[in-house]
Amino acid sequence: MTKLCLKNIKKTYGKHDKRSEFDLNIDELKIEYRDFFGIVGGSGCGKTTLLKIIAGLTDLDYGEICMDQKIINQILPQRRNIGMIFQENLLFPHMNVYENIGFGLKIKKVGKKEISKLIDDVLQSVGLKGFEKRYPNELSGGQKQRVSLARALVLKPELLLMDEPFSALDPRLREEMRSLILKIHKEYNMTIVFVTHDIEEAFNLFNNMIIMKEGRIVQNGSPMQIYENPINTYVAKFMGINNILYGNIINKIFISNDLNINLDRFTEDNLSGNLILKPECLKVLKFDNCCEHINIFEGIIKECSFRKGFIDFKVDINSTEFEIIQVYESDIEFKVGERVLVKYDEKGLIFIADEGEIQC
Numbered sequence: 001m002t003k004l005c006l007k008n009i010k011k012t013y014g015k016h017d018k019r020s021e022f023d024l025n026i027d028e029l030k031i032e033y034r035d036f037f038g039i040v041g042g043s044g045c046g047k048t049t050l051l052k053i054i055a056g057l058t059d060l061d062y063g064e065i066c067m068d069q070k071i072i073n074q075i076l077p078q079r080r081n082i083g084m085i086f087q088e089n090l091l092f093p094h095m096n097v098y099e100n101i102g103f104g105l106k107i108k109k110v111g112k113k114e115i116s117k118l119i120d121d122v123l124q125s126v127g128l129k130g131f132e133k134r135y136p137n138e139l140s141g142g143q144k145q146r147v148s149l150a151r152a153l154v155l156k157p158e159l160l161l162m163d164e165p166f167s168a169l170d171p172r173l174r175e176e177m178r179s180l181i182l183k184i185h186k187e188y189n190m191t192i193v194f195v196t197h198d199i200e201e202a203f204n205l206f207n208n209m210i211i212m213k214e215g216r217i218v219q220n221g222s223p224m225q226i227y228e229n230p231i232n233t234y235v236a237k238f239m240g241i242n243n244i245l246y247g248n249i250i251n252k253i254f255i256s257n258d259l260n261i262n263l264d265r266f267t268e269d270n271l272s273g274n275l276i277l278k279p280e281c282l283k284v285l286k287f288d289n290c291c292e293h294i295n296i297f298e299g300i301i302k303e304c305s306f307r308k309g310f311i312d313f314k315v316d317i318n319s320t321e322f323e324i325i326q327v328y329e330s331d332i333e334f335k336v337g338e339r340v341l342v343k344y345d346e347k348g349l350i351f352i353a354d355e356g357e358i359q360c
């Protein structure tokens with residue numbers, strides 16, 4: 001069931017100043033009930049503007065926003081029952097944790113007893129029991145974001161919007177907060193729309209997401225679907241795939257600089273475009289350890305680092321640097337500067353012909 005639907009959305013900033021003009025244009029965006037939905041894209045592509053439009057904090061030039069099949073354009077932000085959490089915590093500095101969380105309930109004239117019960121429950125959910133009397137300046141960055149989360153959750157919003165809420169936290173705390181928000185998503189059965197430019201966060205959290213560029217949606221799908229089939233090189237790079245070669249396919253061989261890559265499986269021929277090689281579809285082998293010389297290059301290891309059971313390589317092949325990820329094997333040791341073979345799996349190659357490249 002669709003929770004939120006945006007149709008023909010248009011918003012322009014700086015109409016009278018061509019130098020700073022920005023257009024947000026979205027034909028259609030559907031977010032399903034209980035989705036953990038991501039809005040992903042580079043700086044200035046319109047992620048926050050889109051969130052503010054959903055929340056009613058920014059006026060639209062044109063378009064329709066529907067929540068539960070009802071048009072909500074004319075409904076005031078405070079009546080939309082949407083919670084919002086920003087990068088900065090925006091807590092009231094003169095109120096303690098209990099007062100900060102209870103503020104919205106007090107405005108809604110909820111009784112004292114009920115407030116106390118609701119705050120008790122939400123403090124339990126966000127892991128802040130015992131912190132009721134602390135003031136924001138007595139809390140760590142992660143704890144402040146937990147209070148922000150509690151303050152939004154206590155009002156039982158139908159939709160929770162989060163704008164890069166963990167980007168100011170250090171990596172360990174960020175990981176902790178990601179686990180917490182996944183737990184909350186399940187516990188509260190809610191729809192969450194979350195903005196980030198961190199692709200690790202996207203893989204960790206989202207069921208579905210959009211990738212935006214210059215005010216447009218470039219691709220829509222689950223993180224896995226988008227990683228497997230990036231629509232263009234912008235999306236591929238955003239998904240962390242940096243092995244991209246430009247060249248021509250002639251007689252089922254892709255030729256780029258001095259590299260020839262077999263594309264036997266491909267139906268395309270006599271075309272120019274970009275070949276995307278996913279890092280896990282390349283494998284580094286010992287130079288003397290390969291009998292089958294099919295789909296193989298020679299290269300030199302420039303970097304290799306161990307990461308939780310995997311090795312990340314950077315290998316120079318004919319002056320082009322390739323990123324390779326492979327499972328760590330304890331009986332094989334690789335060194336920087338070592339001459340190696342790199343075997344590619346044709347299944348992991350994606351060719352995007354020039355005319356197929358969707359420019360945006």
Ligand SMILES: Nc1ncnc2c1ncn2[C@@H]1O[C@H](COP(=O)(O)OP(=O)(O)OP(=O)(O)O)[C@@H](O)[C@H]1O
Pocket residue numbers: 013014022041042043044045046047048049050197
């Ligand atoms: N109130 C405003 N008036 C004029 N221009 C604005 C306004 N708010 C945002 N912009 C411009 O609109 C564009 C999109 O801004 P937005 O904040 O939505 O991007 P973003 O993707 O969230 O960026 P970031 O990741 O850096 O936060 C930017 O070029 C920004 O300068």
